[in-house]
Amino acid sequence: MNYVVAGIDMGSQSTKVVILDGDRILAAVTLKTGESADAEARQAMEDALRQSQLELEDIQNVVATGTGRTNAPFAQKQRSNASCLARGARFFFPKARTVVDAGAESSTAIRLAADGTVEDMVTNDRCAGGSGTFLDNMSQMLRIPLGELGAESLKATRAEKIANKCAVFAESEVISLVHRAPPVPVAEIVAGIHESMVDRLFALAQRVGMQSDVVMCGGVAKDIGVVRAMEARLGGHVSVPDDPQIVGALGAALFAQQT
Amino acid sequence: MLTMGLDIGSRSAKCAILDDGKLLTYGQVETGPDSAKTAHVAVDAAIHRRTKLWGESRMALPNVSTDQLRIEDMDSIVATGYGRFVVPFAHATVTEISCHGRGAHWLVPGVSTILDMGGQDCKAIRVNERGEVTNFIMNDKCAGGTGRFLEMIADALKLPLFEIGDLSLTSTKAIPFNNVCAVFAKSEAVALMRKGESHADILAGLHDVISRRAIGLLRQVGIAEKFVITGGIARNVGVVTKIREQLDEMEVIIPAEPMVAGALGAALFAFDRARRKSRAGVTEPIAV
Numbered sequence: 001m002n003y004v005v006a007g008i009d010m011g012s013q014s015t016k017v018v019i020l021d022g023d024r025i026l027a028a029v030t031l032k033t034g035e036s037a038d039a040e041a042r043q044a045m046e047d048a049l050r051q052s053q054l055e056l057e058d059i060q061n062v063v064a065t066g067t068g069r070t071n072a073p074f075a076q077k078q079r080s081n082a083s084c085l086a087r088g089a090r091f092f093f094p095k096a097r098t099v100v101d102a103g104a105e106s107s108t109a110i111r112l113a114a115d116g117t118v119e120d121m122v123t124n125d126r127c128a129g130g131s132g133t134f135l136d137n138m139s140q141m142l143r144i145p146l147g148e149l150g151a152e153s154l155k156a157t158r159a160e161k162i163a164n165k166c167a168v169f170a171e172s173e174v175i176s177l178v179h180r181a182p183p184v185p186v187a188e189i190v191a192g193i194h195e196s197m198v199d200r201l202f203a204l205a206q207r208v209g210m211q212s213d214v215v216m217c218g219g220v221a222k223d224i225g226v227v228r229a230m231e232a233r234l235g236g237h238v239s240v241p242d243d244p245q246i247v248g249a250l251g252a253a254l255f256a257q258q259t
Numbered sequence: 260m261l262t263m264g265l266d267i268g269s270r271s272a273k274c275a276i277l278d279d280g281k282l283l284t285y286g287q288v289e290t291g292p293d294s295a296k297t298a299h300v301a302v303d304a305a306i307h308r309r310t311k312l313w314g315e316s317r318m319a320l321p322n323v324s325t326d327q328l329r330i331e332d333m334d335s336i337v338a339t340g341y342g343r344f345v346v347p348f349a350h351a352t353v354t355e356i357s358c359h360g361r362g363a364h365w366l367v368p369g370v371s372t373i374l375d376m377g378g379q380d381c382k383a384i385r386v387n388e389r390g391e392v393t394n395f396i397m398n399d400k401c402a403g404g405t406g407r408f409l410e411m412i413a414d415a416l417k418l419p420l421f422e423i424g425d426l427s428l429t430s431t432k433a434i435p436f437n438n439v440c441a442v443f444a445k446s447e448a449v450a451l452m453r454k455g456e457s458h459a460d461i462l463a464g465l466h467d468v469i470s471r472r473a474i475g476l477l478r479q480v481g482i483a484e485k486f487v488i489t490g491g492i493a494r495n496v497g498v499v500t501k502i503r504e505q506l507d508e509m510e511v512i513i514p515a516e517p518m519v520a521g522a523l524g525a526a527l528f529a530f531d532r533a534r535r536k537s538r539a540g541v542t543e544p545i546a547v
Contacts, residue, residue, distance in 0.1 A: 105443060105446075126438075126440060127401070127440050128440050128441075128442035128443060131442075133442055133446075164400075165400060166400060166401050166402050166403075167402075168402035168407055168411070168441050168442060169379065169400075169402055169407075172379075
């Protein structure tokens with residue numbers, strides 16, 4: 001029997017489960033139910049098992065990560081966010097040296113040594129300013145689906161600058177921009193919102209020092225506008241996995257293979 | 260000599276009118292999207308002694324008719340606050356820091372430390388015996404330590420803003436909150452509500468957060484007696500109580516009409532201007 005393992009990432013807004021066999025990802029699930037973390041984890045695991053056509057008994061080892069990892073059902077062990085993100089990022093991009101994970105409520109920048117070990121990291125989980133929640137709120141306010149926000153930002157030829165760093169005040173600022181006479185094109189406002197996001201993420205990443213390959217992951221990395229703006233700020237390429245949200249869970253699964 | 264002060268805040272606009280430096284009338288209204296129009300509405304409220312916010316006037320006013328007053332009758336008009344540059348008929352603007360210092364000093368002679376928390380900022384101000392600002396610190400960058408925080412919480416819990424303070428005092432269980440960020444605190448509050456925690460307990464925890472934040476700001480300028488709280492926050496008995504608890508030995512003074520301090524200060528500055536100009540034989544230009 002192959003050594004099949006699972007990694008669970010209990011995030012603040014969603015739970016991710018990855019089932020791994022060797023270097024084959026058998027299942028990857030991201031679940032946002034808003035229910036209790038426990039119920040969500042069980043549901044995510046159930047979905048992942050169904051995806052991989054396995055039973056729970058087939059999973060030999062489970063490692064948990066994420067903000068809610070101490071309450072993760074199924075898990076035999078827990079590993080830190082940073083180490084799981086590093087492992088997961090290196091799986092997709094073996095030359096990764098900087099990992100920028102931008103989630104719903106927290107962002108983390110990690111610097112990796114040449115051998116992939118974590119050398120330094122910094123997290124912001126105190127301020128919604130550069131977080132996925134910031135984008136989410138703007139999306140709701142502007143009535144542009146979150147998945148389309150990035151594309152909208154790329155339509156603009158210039159970005160309307162948003163002075164406020166605070167997510168709450170920035171929202172009021174955007175409202176006044178929307179109502180300005182003459183009106184500011186929405187694409188330019190959205191571009192400005194993306195600029196603000198990247199301001200924060202870039203500043204965070206600079207604190208650990210950015211070195212290529214630079215990898216972005218987390219829900220915010222699904223936004224093509226953020227990625228492009230980050231590349232423009234960096235003056236270089238930013239690598240993003242096809243499914244950026246599962247990187248932490250994948251890293252946890254990789255750790256589960258070792259123990 | 261009639262002088263007028265206008266404090267156009269992010270949520271409420273206040274107007275105070277003085278007659279030779281004595282309070283004649285005042286009014287407060289909700290700030291609308293148009294600052295210039297809001298200013299007129301605030302003046303109207305003062306002239307007709309109509310306050311739309313928080314109920315009836317709490318400061319004693321002279322038994323004199325003010326309905327006939329017009330903006331043109333004012334010898335000097337000073338505007339302050341967030342919307343001060345857009346008041347078309349103001350002769351001058353003065354910063355809200357100075358106006359709150361001056362106004363608080365007028366309301367509470369001997370004041371040394373002022374905490375002013377409004378719709379979207381929080382200020383800790385030190386003044387000397389003449390009501391002149393000697394030190395201050397302001398947060399206007401993070402919604403977390405401002406009235407906006409409480410607004411968002413009230414909104415999340417579907418309660419009117421003016422009820423949350425009183426409700427927080429009925430709490431029976433302490434819930435520690437981890438977040439100072441208004442956005443994250445709001446989601447934390449919603450999550451706790453879903454888990455079945457009471458509104459009162461959630462509110463008590465959040466009032467604790469915002470009070471600690473305010474005291475943190477105050478400690479940066481030092482807190483000395485007399486200590487006064489002005490601005491909308493002074494109307495929140497939950498925050499005031501928490502601050503009193505934390506500042507154990509020190510008296511926390513709440514003026515009868517704490518929101519008017521800025522406009523009062525502005526009106527007093529206007530009085531200075533009017534007297535200076537009068538001595539110089541000059542009058543303010545006719546307001547447009």
